[in-house]
Amino acid sequence: MSALKDAGHLFRFAGLFLLAFLAFLVIRHFVVPKSFGQYGHYRAAAIGEIAAHPIKFAGHQACEDCHTDIQDIKKAGKHAHVNCEACHGALADHAADPASVTPVKPDTAVLCVRCHATSAAKPAGFPQSTPHSDAPCQTCHNPHSPAIDAGGAK
């Protein structure tokens, strides 16, 4: 017992340590988010938050559900695999509320050349052209099915 005769200060020190450890546990409980560590060293709830962002592009399926007539023209032509929003831009607002959101028609003078302007940098098999008429492209080419024999603007 003689060895622990003056051990009182050691116990007080140990008590202090224990208190600090408990304080650490309590603070940690409130500071660390509930889902932290569920799948790994991160906050699992962040996954759901990122997944909840709103979409801007509706996706071609949403367009085709209503615009079946355009889809019929498109699927017969060269642009069959070009999605609607590749040219028309993001239209999730229109898909959600077609009556009140009217999309602006794209300007073919800008639109067509974006892909089809001639450049040696493009893959050789890709159809390229320089403007060959003063009339806008859609006078002769239907953008949804651009071959001349398919007719003009629709």
Place this chain on the structure above:
Amino acid sequence: MNLSRRHILILLPAAAVAWKSVLAGTPEESPNYKMSDHWWSMLIDIPKCIGCGNCVRACQTENDVPDGNFRTWVERYHVTDENMVSPEVISPDGGKEGFPAVEADKGKYFFVPKMCNHCADSPCTQVCPVGATFVAPDGVVLVDQKYCLGCAYCVQACPYGCRYIHPVKKVADKCTLCYHRITKGLTTACCEACPTGARQLADLKNPNDPIHAFLKTHSVQVLKPQMATGAKVYYNDLDGSVR
């Protein structure tokens, strides 16, 4: 039941872990989406890319990417006999408005769309000091912007230069592989807007995904394979000069 102190001490941590996951609840927002069923990747078909910049604009629209920063961008390579090792590479404004036309010239030109490679062993998540960036269970590398300090270690760690500090939020930002879209069954904004099908979202865990047949029959590689990042953006017909 007769539990010894020894058994209770063994069971206690297990019970604590179980209770923690009960408290945490489920993080999944979409009821029809199960993270463990997917392992997302992207296929980029170089011979199909025409450098129109549709993907760059679509990404900026979909994700409110600030001007001057890019979650995806397009580079144009010009490789000649004289500069096989360090070819001329341009990417004006990330290729957002396309590229200047060129006359037929010596050498070859091709476009290389770049984006986050959603690495399985990503260097960026390993350096994060606070656990604000991570590989989700479905293989998408994400940033928890509420947790990020903006220290930019990850920006330096990414060997592909795919991260930036958001100029307004002051936190790390990057491609989420349109996580808010793919969890709803849609494709990414860049794939949706690509007119030639040069980009295709792929799910490696889906046995019916066309990527499996494609990988079997084409010359496909990833960027910087020597860095062993487990990159999951697969490039078809990639020239050896691409870095």
